[in-house]
Amino acid sequence: MLVPVTKGAGNPDWTWDETLLALDLLYRHDGPIDRHHPDVIDLSKALRAAEIYPREGRKDNFRNPDGVALKLQNLLSAIDPTRGLSSSKRDKQTVAEFPASRKVELANIAATILYELSVNPAPTEVSDDEVFIEGQTVTAAHRRRDQRLRRRVLDKRKDMLICELCDFIPPPMTGALRESFFEAHHVVPLAEAKGHVATRVTDMALLCAGCHRFIHKLISSQRQWVGIKEARSMFAR
Numbered sequence: 001m002l003v004p005v006t007k008g009a010g011n012p013d014w015t016w017d018e019t020l021l022a023l024d025l026l027y028r029h030d031g032p033i034d035r036h037h038p039d040v041i042d043l044s045k046a047l048r049a050a051e052i053y054p055r056e057g058r059k060d061n062f063r064n065p066d067g068v069a070l071k072l073q074n075l076l077s078a079i080d081p082t083r084g085l086s087s088s089k090r091d092k093q094t095v096a097e098f099p100a101s102r103k104v105e106l107a108n109i110a111a112t113i114l115y116e117l118s119v120n121p122a123p124t125e126v127s128d129d130e131v132f133i134e135g136q137t138v139t140a141a142h143r144r145r146d147q148r149l150r151r152r153v154l155d156k157r158k159d160m161l162i163c164e165l166c167d168f169i170p171p172p173m174t175g176a177l178r179e180s181f182f183e184a185h186h187v188v189p190l191a192e193a194k195g196h197v198a199t200r201v202t203d204m205a206l207l208c209a210g211c212h213r214f215i216h217k218l219i220s221s222q223r224q225w226v227g228i229k230e231a232r233s234m235f236a237r
């Protein structure tokens with residue numbers, strides 16, 4: 001007997017990242033598509049393969065095509081409440097953050113999330129107040145890139161160690177101690193870099209650890225990308 005399962009009963013709530021992917025799908029088709037549509041099946045496969053949630057604690061029907069199709073309906077209701085279906089707080093937030101006028105930007109973010117999930121199925125933990133508008137997967141990827149490139153950025157700037165935000169210059173001490181103040185920061189939003197291109201050292205800024213924390217917090221609290229120049233203008237007195 002085939003009973004259509006329309007509820008993710010007992011399954012963990014949709015994350016911000018997952019909801020971004022579903023909303024992108026809704027916009028790409030100008031409306032909901034059903035569980036038989038290949039794009040619904042693809043998204044279901046991608047979400048099931050990703051380990052945004054550990055496999056324990058998921059039911060067999062976790063993010064199955066019915067669940068994805070239902071999420072599209074929920075999101076449509078969040079856009080147009082007269083549709084009568086329920087929508088969660090997160091659905092409403094996602095739609096408010098990404099109205100149809102931002103669907104191109106959302107498509108880039110969705111492509112980046114899917115790419116990063118294919119490379120790293122379980123996104124690294126990042127604290128909630130650091131998560132960019134692009135979601136946890138992209139924020140974690142940003143962090144990994146920052147850490148991976150730190151050595152190369154330091155080597156390149158070793159004659160001029162200065163924070164590009166606050167102009168901090170470390171006191172004269174051994175190289176390793178001077179370097180300990182600094183972190184690398186990717187200056188291009190990953191969704192714009194499309195995730196696929198190799199990161200260049202020229203795309204990185206050298207920031208003191210405090211300023212790096214500050215710019216991530218600024219981006220997450222303003223809910224939009226903030227460049228070095230803009231962040232720097234906030235230091236003007």
Ligand SMILES: [Zn+2]
Pocket residue numbers: 163164165166167168207208209210211212
């Ligand atoms: Zn600084």
Ligand SMILES: [Zn+2]
Pocket residue numbers: 142143146184185186212216
């Ligand atoms: Zn950074």
